[in-house]
Amino acid sequence: MANLREHLGSIDRAHLPQPGAPQRQDYKEWYHFNIFDPDQGLDIIFNFSLAGDVNRAGAAKTDVIALCHRADCGWSGAIDTYDATAAKVATDWLLIELGANRISFSEAAYDVAWRLREEPIVLEVKLMPRSEPLLIWNDTPVGGGSLNWLIVPDLEASGQLTIAGTTKTLTRVGAYHDHNWGYWKWGADFGWDWGFATAPRMAPDAQSVTIVFGRTVNRRGDTIYEQNLAIWSRAELAKFFTRQQIRVAREGRHSGAIPRMPGAARLVNQGQVLNVPARYRVSARDDPDWLDIEYEIEAALQISVPTDFGFGLVELNETFGTTKVNGRINGTAVKFVARGCFEFMG
Amino acid sequence: MNGYIATTLAQALDILREDSATAYYRLTRELDGMSVLIEVAQEQFELRFAADRIVFAPPSSAPDVLVRTKAATILALIDGRASMMDCILAGDLDLRADLDALPNIARASVAFAEGAIRSRGMRGLLALFRGAVTMTQPTEEDQNLRSIM
Numbered sequence: 001m002a003n004l005r006e007h008l009g010s011i012d013r014a015h016l017p018q019p020g021a022p023q024r025q026d027y028k029e030w031y032h033f034n035i036f037d038p039d040q041g042l043d044i045i046f047n048f049s050l051a052g053d054v055n056r057a058g059a060a061k062t063d064v065i066a067l068c069h070r071a072d073c074g075w076s077g078a079i080d081t082y083d084a085t086a087a088k089v090a091t092d093w094l095l096i097e098l099g100a101n102r103i104s105f106s107e108a109a110y111d112v113a114w115r116l117r118e119e120p121i122v123l124e125v126k127l128m129p130r131s132e133p134l135l136i137w138n139d140t141p142v143g144g145g146s147l148n149w150l151i152v153p154d155l156e157a158s159g160q161l162t163i164a165g166t167t168k169t170l171t172r173v174g175a176y177h178d179h180n181w182g183y184w185k186w187g188a189d190f191g192w193d194w195g196f197a198t199a200p201r202m203a204p205d206a207q208s209v210t211i212v213f214g215r216t217v218n219r220r221g222d223t224i225y226e227q228n229l230a231i232w233s234r235a236e237l238a239k240f241f242t243r244q245q246i247r248v249a250r251e252g253r254h255s256g257a258i259p260r261m262p263g264a265a266r267l268v269n270q271g272q273v274l275n276v277p278a279r280y281r282v283s284a285r286d287d288p289d290w291l292d293i294e295y296e297i298e299a300a301l302q303i304s305v306p307t308d309f310g311f312g313l314v315e316l317n318e319t320f321g322t323t324k325v326n327g328r329i330n331g332t333a334v335k336f337v338a339r340g341c342f343e344f345m346g
Numbered sequence: 347m348n349g350y351i352a353t354t355l356a357q358a359l360d361i362l363r364e365d366s367a368t369a370y371y372r373l374t375r376e377l378d379g380m381s382v383l384i385e386v387a388q389e390q391f392e393l394r395f396a397a398d399r400i401v402f403a404p405p406s407s408a409p410d411v412l413v414r415t416k417a418a419t420i421l422a423l424i425d426g427r428a429s430m431m432d433c434i435l436a437g438d439l440d441l442r443a444d445l446d447a448l449p450n451i452a453r454a455s456v457a458f459a460e461g462a463i464r465s466r467g468m469r470g471l472l473a474l475f476r477g478a479v480t481m482t483q484p485t486e487e488d489q490n491l492r493s494i495m
Contacts, residue, residue: 061466081469118473263426267459270429304463310368311460 005129005152009105012094012133012150015181019055026145026308027052027060029181031096031103033112034196035125035157036339037173041071043299043320043339044161046114046123048096048103050084060084064101066114066121067261068163069299069320075259076163078119079303110155110177125159127175131210131235140226142216143188150179153210153232154198174198176210176341186314187307189219193248195280195295195342197323199334209233209334211293211325213282213342215248221346229284231291231329239329241284241291252278258300258317265304265313276300276317280342284327291327295340298322317344349389351417352402354475359400361467362458369461374398376454380447383409386417411451414440417479424472430455 004011012031017024030049036042045067052060062084067077087098094105100115114123131154139146157175161168176196184190198210215227227248229241258273260266282293298321304313323340327333363370377395383405384391392409394401419438422428433439443451462468 081466083466260426262463264424264459264463266426266429267423268456268463270431306460306464311457313463 004132006108008108008110008129008133008152009094010092011135012105012152012179014050014089014091014094014096015148016050016054016089016091017183023145023183024053024055025059026183026185027054027181028184029179031179032177033110033127034176034341035127035170035173036175036341037168037170038200038339039173040168042161042168042170043069043341044123045077045318045341046112048087048098048101050087050089052084054084054089057085058083062087062098064098064114064116066116066119066123067301067318068121068161069301070163075299075301076119077121077261078116079261080117112159120162120164122162123159125157125161125170127155127157127177129177130154130156130208131232132237134212134230134237139182140216142182142184142192142225143190145182145184145188147180147182147184147216149214151212151230152177153196153212153230154208154235174200174339185308186305187309187312190216190225191219191221191344191346192216193280193342193344195323195340197293197295197325197336197338197340199325199336200338208235209325209336211291211323213293215246217346219346229282229291229293231334233329233332233334239286239289239291241286241289245284245286247283249281250277250279251281254278254297254300254319256298256300258302260302260304262304265302268304268313273300273302273315273317275315275346276302276319276344288331289327289329291325291329291334294324295342296322296324297342315346319343349391350475350478351384351386351389352391354471354478355384355393356402357471358462358468361465361471362461365465365467366461369457369464371398372457373454373461374400376450376457377411380410380450381406382411382413385412385414386420410443410447412440412442417482421476421479 017027028051032047035044047065049063054060062082064080089096096103102113104111110127112125129152134151136149155175156172159170194214196212210232212230216225227246231239254276280295284291297319300319303316319342324337326335380395382393390405392403392405
């Protein structure tokens with residue numbers, strides 16, 4: 001079987017709209033990365049996103065996002081916004097450059113240099129894919145638009161994170177990457193739940209298991225449009241549960257403080273953030289395969305995105321926590337506890 | 347009226363009108379016919395709203411609305427580190443107006459925030475304002491990473 005990881009530089013290229021393309025004003029695309037270093041109590045998100053008609057100056061924006069949760073002092077980070085014309089984005093190979101920020105792919109690895117404009121966060125890291133990618137390129141309906149998804153669920157990250165003048169070395173820690181693109185309006189009638197976790201590697205060549213869950217719902221969350229649970233084992237996609245094979249339950253409410261970004265969103269929605277659950281459970285059954293996931297939220301932050309319909313904000317709740325996974329896939333028991341990341345959008 | 351608070355607010359309203367006109371006009375229409383006296387530290391000035399125009403004027407003796415606060419409190423609100431109610435209860439924000447005017451003031455402040463979030467120009471202005479506040483009122487927090495929370 002072809003090793004698609006070697007071709008990610010081409011597969012993971014950007015999908016910019018053509019000049020004059022219909023719905024170009026609704027274009028959105030992002031490259032998302034998570035890095036976990038449980039030994040240092042570090043959870044990192046960095047994300048490069050484009051939105052709008054990128055072929056016209058002033059009609060689109062680029063966001064450079066870095067968020068870091070440290071076990072000893074909470075959340076740090078920012079969203080730096082630029083005009084989209086400030087970014088150089090290749091369309092035949094993965095290469096993105098904006099000032100000191102860069103994402104590229106060479107020698108079978110992602111190279112990332114990330115620096116916020118005002119917040120003292122600098123990240124330089126190489127991420128080596130450890131699993132085959134999954135490409136869901138079928139224009140999944142979201143609201144009145146559509147969304148596509150490339151997932152590289154398990155990578156090994158090495159490099160340095162400098163935060164507030166302190167440099168932390170990342171040595172072969174776990175990471176996740178996905179890339180979304182499509183055309184939709186924020187504030188349309190859709191939301192999503194998404195999350196992942198990778199079993200800790202007890203030895204360099206130990207079997208790895210990664211779970212990635214995703215579902216799209218209506219804005220209220222009471223109608224499910226689509227849901228999938230993908231399981232990777234030993235770098236290959238081992239199982240794909242979908243639709244009626246999956247049950248999801250939210251329990252309780254996360255009791256910790258949930259900051260907002262940008263902070264000014266608190267002037268628009270002045271109450272507390274109350275829509276992050278305490279626990280999130282996913283159960284998948286496709287006899288004889290089965291998997292139960294219990295995710296306990298330990299930290300949450302809400303990113304507020306202005307709707308594309310006049311006033312109002314769309315809320316993306318980013319969370320980190322502990323994931324317990326238990327089941328049996330293809331005759332092999334699956335059982336692990338790992339740091340996980342889930343996002344709830346509505 | 348040439349203090350940095352008044353200057354910054356005037357620039358913010360110009361940016362709002364340019365980058366988020368809907369928010370600007372919603373703000374002016376909610377406060378149409380009102381005068382708002384603003385006191386921040388040593389600065390005192392008044393905004394008068396009439397027919398979508400905002401005029402900066404010297405303080406009058408009987409404004410419709412009084413807002414008294416500190417620059418650091420303004421930053422805390424913008425950064426989401428405190429809510430309006432937190433600031434009022436802590437005595438860091440004093441808001442006085444007739445009861446009938448309070449809904450208009452609330453809607454106007456939301457309109458301003460909605461527009462500011464959508465205005466690209468507001469980010470640069472916020473950075474300048476933050477620098478000015480830090481220079482005049484440095485805190486221990488400024489020496490370290492400004493954590494979100």
